Amino acid sequence: AQSVTQLGSHVSVSEGALVLLRCNYSSSVPPYLFWYVQYPNQGLQLLLKYTSAATLVKGINGFEAEFKKSETSFHLTKPSAHMSDAAEYFCAVSPGGSQGNLIFGKGTKLSVKP
């Protein structure tokens, strides 16, 4: 069965600092991987997705993630944090292909200090 592990339920960075949110997956087949962001009192917004094309995936708002098969990782990064990046971030894997349901990690809450 496929699963996702997000290391760190809460990450705090200073404005302008590097953002690194960790995600490791477990999958017996090539996975479809996603990062979603949830701002307070809002729904989920797709940041980026990996669907077996380029291993370095660029998303919205300056975020990117690198698929590393050898490490079974799909960590999310942003070179310089902005106050508006404060939100909850979810890594997800799709066991049924790109159109199937998603299995979510527990989420990482990102705080950005001025």
Next chain:
Amino acid sequence: SAVISQKPSRDICQRGTSLTIQCQVDSQVTMMFWYRQQPGQSLTLIATANQGSEATYESGFVIDKFPISRPNLTFSTLTVSNMSPEDSSIYLCSAPLGVYQETQYFGPGTRLLVL
């Protein structure tokens, strides 16, 4: 861009009552999904709703508690029946959209508080 809407956006209900949540997609999709997000938690899949067939429920979720309708390719409803305070959650629907329907998009969620 594709849009998924949900109604109601939030509700406060009394225990023992039922609430039906509507999800509307602005394009035709074969599959729709319903998730629950309990306070401070991640999302858990409740069921998959395919048009023209019975919904498929995940372990821990049953049709009597969460009946689902899927009358056409753009619409679905989820009913939370005989509610208790433990049902207080955000309920979200999603559907695969995009040119090749390769990306899951989510509705804004329905915030339910059961007293």
